[in-house]
Structure formats: structure tokens, C-alpha cells
Amino acid sequence: MTAHNLGLRFEEVVASSPDAVALICEGDHFTFAELNKSANRLARWLTSQGVSKGAVVCLELPKIAEAYALAMACIKLGAPYAFLDPAAPAERARLMLERCRPALIVSVREGSGPRTVIGDAGTRAALHHVVSKLGDDNLPLTSGITGADPAYVMFTSGSTGEPKGVVIPHQGVLHLVAWAKSDLGIGPQDRLTNVNPIYFDNSVFDIYAGLLNGAAIVALDALKGRPPAELVSEITRHQCTFFFAVPTLFMFLDSMHLLGPQWLPSVSRFMFGGEGFPLARLRRFHDAFAGKAKLINCYGPTETSCICSGFEIVESVFDTADGLAPLGQLNPNFSYRILDEDMKPVATGTAGELWLGGPGVGLGYINNPQETARRFCQDPLIDGYRSILYRTGDLVEAEAGTGVLRFRGRADNQVKLRGYRVELEEIDHALVACKGITRALAVVLHDATGASRLLAAYSGARTADSDLRQHCAARLPAYMVPSRFIWLEDIPVNANGKADRRSVASLLGEAVARAS
Amino acid sequence: MTATPRPEIRSQMRRYVEQRLLMKGDGAPLHDDDLLFTSGRLDSLDAVELVMSIETDYGINFADIGFDLTRLDSISAIVALAGQPSAGTA
Incomplete structure (x- = not known):
């Protein structure tokens, strides 16, 4: 890994394979060079709208090509972006926008705040017309962004009654990208689905583990009233090789008789996370693809850059008595402690709260110092220097010798519903x-x-x-x-x-x- | 548990499905034989809710029907399954 931020890493990929397909969206194909030029133009447009390094840009957009290009534009400027659900109830959207204090909102709907609306073909064309006049070469200022600078803000449910926006640094995502290459083998030969909602943490993996490893990503919608058979045939038509989604979606496809190698012949790796996969249902999935595709269970709080561990499902998983697949070993560059209520390390084989450390740990919750102080804490076993750990609230047990983590419950009232936290x-x-x-x-x-x-x-x-x-x-x-x-x-x-x-x-x- | 008569199951299910569709902004007419999941009108999130509701209300065990959602793909199909003598004994 040579690039020290996501923008430079993307530009390295563009330079090495400009004509490879980067994004398939709304029926159009965009090469890396095209996506890069579009991002550069949009970065200049964002600057003209008052966006500068460190300012937040809210992207209240569905999966349109502009959404991906704007995210890349923000990355290149060092302006953290926040994808927001364009269908979120108005009150919830207001709370999230208030926390972000954005320099600009690009949205498909009208509303308050500094806002550009691209809700229909006319307004999209108008934006394209404006940006087409701007320079499309890389921006010199991208090299001034450090790995510790914020890349994006991702909202998640909050116990105080309002959602919290997690701020994630460039370096956290760079490590995720490196893990996707080394452990999952993702590279230019791959095509990744982006079925996960774009405003949902899992999407971070789809976008960056794909694009920054030279793979193409395919924007897909699993919901929005489309027949499931159509989703499956689109994945196959685009020859997707890597399919990451929540267990709820895979169980749904299984129940609709669509989760088998005859329907998804191009997929060689399935990954799921965000909620536990009941073993009885996982068994059917495993048997259906035995010898044809790998199944990977992943784990990671939004606060630690999307994913911090993965575990390939093997036959022995079904012999365990705890009903859930192991979370796996932590990815490279993560450290952890398993502590009891008195913040003392638990004995081996005992469950305690997982505290995560390393460069993948987020920078806190945006404009929310109280919640940040509650969750991003000094390592209680270190007092000589600053070492911030994220308190996951997940109760886990580490297997002696291997360090494989197993989920044992929650220390609070957080639940996972349909993959959402x-x-x-x-x-x-x-x-x-x-x-x-x-x-x-x-x-x-x-x-x-x-x-x-x-x-x-x-x-x-x-x-x-x-x-x-x-x-x-x-x-x-x-x-x-x-x-x-x-x-x-x-x-x-x-x-x-x-x-x-x-x-x-x-x-x-x-x-x-x-x-x- | 007492068996629920079929006409009542039909009206309960219709109310339930219509309510979920409305939450998604789908106010289009709904016929008893219209396909709910195959058509995409109900999605993976609705499936979990519908299955749990049917399990609780009519004693159908989803595992017993092989996790087969195509057997719950219309109001008529659900009524037929829920009205079977074996339903409710699970």
C-alpha cells in the first residue's frame, strides 16, 4: 500500500487500468477513467459551492452514477460525505442534517439548508451541463489529505433517541481495502454487487473493496418493488463474482428458490454480516453451493470502518452448539481487549465486552461529544500515552490459541433487525x-x-x-x-x-x- | 388455540398485507391470487414480518414447510395453508 489516502489510491487504480469498467449503474457502464474525470469535475464544482477540506457534504441520493462520483469527489477534496436515505422520514432526516451541519446537501428532494436538488432528468442534465465546463484532471490538493483525516460519515441508530453519525478516517478504509485483497482475493478480475443500501455501512465495503482493488461494482436495488428473480438475473447478467448482503436477503432468496448455483453461476464468494445467520438456514445455503462458492461470515461495527473480521464457513461450523457462526479472527491492524464490567481483562474462554483498537477505529460521532466520550475511550490498561479504543457493546469470547471470536450477546439494548442496527x-x-x-x-x-x-x-x-x-x-x-x-x-x-x-x-x- | 375460520383468516391477511403495501406507498388494487413476493410487491423485510405473524397467529411453522415462501405467495395461498387441519397443532 503506497497511497496514504483514498483519493490517491483511486487515482493509482485509474492510472493502471483506465479503460477497465469501474461502475455499472442504471444500465450504463463507466470506466475508471470516466469515473475519475467525473469525480474531478464534481470536486471543482463542489469547491465552487463553498465546499473545502473538512466540510461535510450530505448526499441524499439513490444509487445513481452521480452518487458514486460525488463520493469520490468528496474523497479527493478531503470533505467527508454522508449518504442519507432519500426516503427517510422528514423528522429523522432533519436530525441527521442538523448533526452534520453540511456545507452542501445534494438531494433528490426539496428541503432546507444549502442544497442542490437533482431529483429529475432535467435537473441532472443541468448539473452535467455546469460541470462539463470544469477541468477533469486530478486535483493537486488531494495529496495533502492524511490517512487520519475523515473520509465519510455513516449514520446509525442512537440510544438517546436520535441517529449518530460515525466519522471514519481514510486509513480505516485503506486497511479494509487491503484486507479485501489479501484475505478475500478481490482484484481486477472481480465484479462486486452493490445491493446494500448506499446509506448503509455494508455499502462501504462494496464501493471501496471493489473500486480500490480495480474491480467493477454493479449498483443494484434489492427492494423498491422489483421481483427477486429479476435481481438474481441481473447479478448473473453482469457476471458478478462477489455478492455481499445481509442474511435476511439471502434467506429470502433461498425461500424463493433463487439461491443456488444454477441461478447465480458467476458468484464465487458470498459474504454476509450485520446480523446473525441462523445455522439451520445457513446449512441450506452452504449445501447448495458446496464446492462451487465460498461463504464468508463477517463482523464489524460501523465505528471501526465497516468490517473487522471474517470467517469462512466450513463444515465444522455446524457442529457448534451456540447456533451462530464464529465472527472469526480480527483483520490485520486491529487490536482488541475483552474486558469485564470493572474494565479488567476476562479469563480465557470467558465472555466480556469487546473493545477494538487500531487505525480502523473511527474519529467519533459527528458534532456529538457526549456520545463520542461514552464510546471512544482511552484504553483502561494504558495510561502513559493516548490509545483510543471503541467500546463495541458486543459480548464476545476468544478461542484460546486461535483468537477466533464468538458472539455471546450484547451489553446494552442494541439489536440487529434485518441486518440493521x-x-x-x-x-x-x-x-x-x-x-x-x-x-x-x-x-x-x-x-x-x-x-x-x-x-x-x-x-x-x-x-x-x-x-x-x-x-x-x-x-x-x-x-x-x-x-x-x-x-x-x-x-x-x-x-x-x-x-x-x-x-x-x-x-x-x-x-x-x-x-x- | 382455537381454529380461526377461513373467511376471517382471509380478511385478517388482506388487512395485514394491504397495510404493509401502504407503508411502502403501494396503494394498487390487491386480488386474492395476486403474487406478493414473486412480483416484488413485498420484499425480504416484509417476508420476515409476514412469516412471524403467520407463525404466531395461525400456528404454522415455517421450518415445517421447508422455509418455502412460494407457499405463502398470495392471500389465497396463505388462507389455504392456514386453514389446513394440521395448522395450529405445531
Whole structure:
């Protein structure tokens, strides 16, 4: 690795294979040279709009070619970009924009703040017309960006009731790119799917592990009302070799009889992460592709540059009693500690909280010093110099000798739903904002196959389910809207007078069973 | 658990599916035989919710039907499966 930031690394790839395909999007093919020229022009346009190094640019865009080129333009300027869901409820979008304090918002929808709207063919053409007059050569200032400078901001659910924007440095992503090459063998011969939503952490892998290793990426939408067979045939038509998605999507394709080598013959590696893959379902996936493709389970909090470990699924995984595949060994350049509640290292073979260190650790939450201080902490075992670790909240156990990590639960109320990370408190806050509701608690119930379901209990004014659903949908993304709301006269509290989520979960489990 | 009569299952399922479609901005007409998943009108996230709802309400075990979502691909299909005598004994 010679380049010290993502922009220079991209330019190295462009110089070595300018005519190779970099991006397939909306039916168009863009070579590395074309994508680079487009990014250079957009970087100059961003500068003309007042964007400079260190300023945040919000990209509220779907998977259009401009979205990828703008991200590269920001990278080259050293202006961290934040992809935001263009379909996010207005209130949530407002909270994220407020935290970012962006110098510019490029969006498909109207709204407040310094904003350029490219919502239709006309406005897109107008932007193209403006930028076509600008220089398309590389920008000298890119070399002044260090590996420790911020590359992007990625939002994730927050326990205080609003999403948190994680700031990730260039070096974190450079190490991710290097790992993708050394351990996953990604190179110019590959084509990666970009099925993951662009505003979702997993997309960071698709974009950078692909482009910065000289591979092409194919922009695809798994949702948006498209038949699953069409998604699968598009992956095959574009000869994708690497397919990374959440287990929910792979299980869905399996249930639709579309997850087999006859449907996806070009894919040689499947990777999944973001939530546990129930072993009974993973077994079917593994058997279907035995000898034809590798399956990789990956793990990594958004705060540590997307992925920090991977584990290839082998037969022995199914002999374990814990129901989940191992998280694997940490990638090169990550360090870790497994600590108990007193911040003392746990004995080998005992579960404790995972604290992660190394250059992949993020720079904190944007414009949110309180949350940053809570999670990005000085290594409690070092006091002679600065050593910041990220407290994952994940309880893990390390296998003696190999260092292979196994997931053992959470130290807080964070859950994974359909691959998305959710802080249950964010849902509680949204519900309590509904008129007449005095207390609310969201809980997740699991069934025997490992599938999970989001429910909420509330007290105060008894309210129609449809009103509550509408209220939540106006504040939360769809995957965070509870599927059922159950009124309780009183929310149980623990000895400290705090609402007791565990008691509520067991009450709701009984209530749902009774209702059936 | 008492068996739910078929007409009631039909109306419950219709309400449930229509509600999910509306959340996605899909207000197009819905017929009992319209394909829900094959057509793409319901997606992978809806599948998890629908399966769990059916498991809880009608006692169908998704594993018992081989995790086969094509057996739940229309309102009619769900009603037929939920109305089978074996449903509810799981």
C-alpha cells in the first residue's frame, strides 16, 4: 500500500487500468477513467459551492452514477460525505442534517439548508451541463489529505433517541481495502454487487473493496418493488463474482428458490454480516453451493470502518452448539481487549465486552461529544500515552490459541433487525412523543428458528395501532416500526424505578401467545 | 388455540398485507391470487414480518414447510395453508 489516502489510491487504480469498467449503474457502464474525470469535475464544482477540506457534504441520493462520483469527489477534496436515505422520514432526516451541519446537501428532494436538488432528468442534465465546463484532471490538493483525516460519515441508530453519525478516517478504509485483497482475493478480475443500501455501512465495503482493488461494482436495488428473480438475473447478467448482503436477503432468496448455483453461476464468494445467520438456514445455503462458492461470515461495527473480521464457513461450523457462526479472527491492524464490567481483562474462554483498537477505529460521532466520550475511550490498561479504543457493546469470547471470536450477546439494548442496527431506546423515544403516551418500551422477540420480531408496549392513552404505526413511520425508518403495539396499564419497573425491558419482553411474549 | 375460520383468516391477511403495501406507498388494487413476493410487491423485510405473524397467529411453522415462501405467495395461498387441519397443532 503506497497511497496514504483514498483519493490517491483511486487515482493509482485509474492510472493502471483506465479503460477497465469501474461502475455499472442504471444500465450504463463507466470506466475508471470516466469515473475519475467525473469525480474531478464534481470536486471543482463542489469547491465552487463553498465546499473545502473538512466540510461535510450530505448526499441524499439513490444509487445513481452521480452518487458514486460525488463520493469520490468528496474523497479527493478531503470533505467527508454522508449518504442519507432519500426516503427517510422528514423528522429523522432533519436530525441527521442538523448533526452534520453540511456545507452542501445534494438531494433528490426539496428541503432546507444549502442544497442542490437533482431529483429529475432535467435537473441532472443541468448539473452535467455546469460541470462539463470544469477541468477533469486530478486535483493537486488531494495529496495533502492524511490517512487520519475523515473520509465519510455513516449514520446509525442512537440510544438517546436520535441517529449518530460515525466519522471514519481514510486509513480505516485503506486497511479494509487491503484486507479485501489479501484475505478475500478481490482484484481486477472481480465484479462486486452493490445491493446494500448506499446509506448503509455494508455499502462501504462494496464501493471501496471493489473500486480500490480495480474491480467493477454493479449498483443494484434489492427492494423498491422489483421481483427477486429479476435481481438474481441481473447479478448473473453482469457476471458478478462477489455478492455481499445481509442474511435476511439471502434467506429470502433461498425461500424463493433463487439461491443456488444454477441461478447465480458467476458468484464465487458470498459474504454476509450485520446480523446473525441462523445455522439451520445457513446449512441450506452452504449445501447448495458446496464446492462451487465460498461463504464468508463477517463482523464489524460501523465505528471501526465497516468490517473487522471474517470467517469462512466450513463444515465444522455446524457442529457448534451456540447456533451462530464464529465472527472469526480480527483483520490485520486491529487490536482488541475483552474486558469485564470493572474494565479488567476476562479469563480465557470467558465472555466480556469487546473493545477494538487500531487505525480502523473511527474519529467519533459527528458534532456529538457526549456520545463520542461514552464510546471512544482511552484504553483502561494504558495510561502513559493516548490509545483510543471503541467500546463495541458486543459480548464476545476468544478461542484460546486461535483468537477466533464468538458472539455471546450484547451489553446494552442494541439489536440487529434485518441486518440493521437498532437501539431500542430510539423507538421508545419516538413512541413517547405520541400524544397521550406516558411510557413506551420496544422489545424484540425471537422464534425457534432465530427470526426476530419487533414489538412495543406502551402505557397512557390507549391508541389505535394504525395511528401508532403512522406516528412511528413519520419518525423512524420502516425496519424500526414495531409490528405490534400492546397497551399495558403500567409498564413494569425494576428495583431502581427504571422501566424493565426484560419483564416487558416476557409479558409481550405471553400477550402475543394469548392473542393467537 | 382455537381454529380461526377461513373467511376471517382471509380478511385478517388482506388487512395485514394491504397495510404493509401502504407503508411502502403501494396503494394498487390487491386480488386474492395476486403474487406478493414473486412480483416484488413485498420484499425480504416484509417476508420476515409476514412469516412471524403467520407463525404466531395461525400456528404454522415455517421450518415445517421447508422455509418455502412460494407457499405463502398470495392471500389465497396463505388462507389455504392456514386453514389446513394440521395448522395450529405445531
